[in-house]
Amino acid sequence: MDRNSLEALATQVVDSALEVHRTLGPGLLESAYESVLCHEFAQREIAFERQVALPVKYKGATIDCGYRLDVLVSGEIILELKAVERLMPVHEAQTLSYLKLSGNPLAFLINFHTSRLKDGLKRFANFNVLPPKLDPPDLNP
Numbered sequence: 001m002d003r004n005s006l007e008a009l010a011t012q013v014v015d016s017a018l019e020v021h022r023t024l025g026p027g028l029l030e031s032a033y034e035s036v037l038c039h040e041f042a043q044r045e046i047a048f049e050r051q052v053a054l055p056v057k058y059k060g061a062t063i064d065c066g067y068r069l070d071v072l073v074s075g076e077i078i079l080e081l082k083a084v085e086r087l088m089p090v091h092e093a094q095t096l097s098y099l100k101l102s103g104n105p106l107a108f109l110i111n112f113h114t115s116r117l118k119d120g121l122k123r124f125a126n127f128n129v130l131p132p133k134l135d136p137p138d139l140n141p
Contacts (some may be wrong), residue, residue, distance in 0.1 A: 016040045017110050021117040030083040033112045047074045078107035087111050099126045
């Protein structure tokens with residue numbers, strides 16, 4: 001997926017999360033937000049997978065340590081969902097580790113237990129695999 005398509009998908013992901021939060025507000029369990037957010041993706045025809053296994057690769061071995069991505073959107077964007085009073089550094093470290101282990105280009109850490117979702121939304125990029133931005137076509141050659 002090229003960078004422009006990835007950014008467009010990221011915008012759809014954030015818009016979907018905002019819609020879920022605007023409709024439900026804070027106070028539900030993480031599992032409820034995951035279910036409803038995936039329903040929103042289905043309504044918008046955005047491909048996703050829930051609870052995707054994430055093995056650890058160590059010295060040539062692939063080891064299942066029980067890690068799961070909450071949601072993987074279009075095979076590209078990791079969503080780590082929370083419904084906690086406040087995000088802690090360990091939540092960011094977890095998301096960054098998932099991004100590194102998976103080799104995916106982009107991840108969002110989303111805490112639905114906030115009065116304004118933008119206060120609970122963090123974006124992380126894996127610059128080792130993030131595709132370059134495409135320049136718009138030159139319309140005046």
